[in-house]
Amino acid sequence: MSKKRKHKLPTSGDRLVDWHFRQIVDVLEKGIYAIRKKKRLVSMDDKPPRKAVSGLYAPDLDMIFLNAAKSRHPNWQDSVATLIHEAGHKIHPLAKHRSIEALERTLMIKFTDEQKRYLRKLIPQREVKKDPPPAKDIPEIKEGKKEPVSAAPETKPENQAPETATPEPNNEPNKL
Numbered sequence: 001m002s003k004k005r006k007h008k009l010p011t012s013g014d015r016l017v018d019w020h021f022r023q024i025v026d027v028l029e030k031g032i033y034a035i036r037k038k039k040r041l042v043s044m045d046d047k048p049p050r051k052a053v054s055g056l057y058a059p060d061l062d063m064i065f066l067n068a069a070k071s072r073h074p075n076w077q078d079s080v081a082t083l084i085h086e087a088g089h090k091i092h093p094l095a096k097h098r099s100i101e102a103l104e105r106t107l108m109i110k111f112t113d114e115q116k117r118y119l120r121k122l123i124p125q126r127e128v129k130k131d132p133p134p135a136k137d138i139p140e141i142k143e144g145k146k147e148p149v150s151a152a153p154e155t156k157p158e159n160q161a162p163e164t165a166t167p168e169p170n171n172e173p174n175k176l
């Protein structure tokens, strides 16, 4: 830990915010194997048809993947938000996706533009083609967010209001 950083990190003036910033920078610069950018990013642990995700952290590869599609991250700040999110999963392995989302939102408010631009520079320009291989131990997938596979296919008669309407959960994370 004696190795000094070449440049001083940008600060916000808030020590707790800067502590989080340093943690994220440290993990992204030397705590993970790599950051990759990929179009049509899907989690191979999802069952087909796999839904695209904005980002994911693959613990077995120790790599963060960001979706390269403009629709996912219309501006660079959105990419930085996802980067913070996935770094958060690495730093806080016991935290649930919801907590990491809250952390991401808070830090995006608290980090200065200079801090965000610093994180932006850590995102590679080039995209990769290959999907991340399936990880058996991404916590959120183990947590059972997915529906159990039911043997009987559901038949939905049209024009009939279901009496016990179970609304489709629309809170699926688009970041893993």
Ligand SMILES: [Zn+2]
Binding pocket: 085, 089, 096, 097, 098, 100, 101, 173, 175, 176
């Ligand atoms: Zn998450």
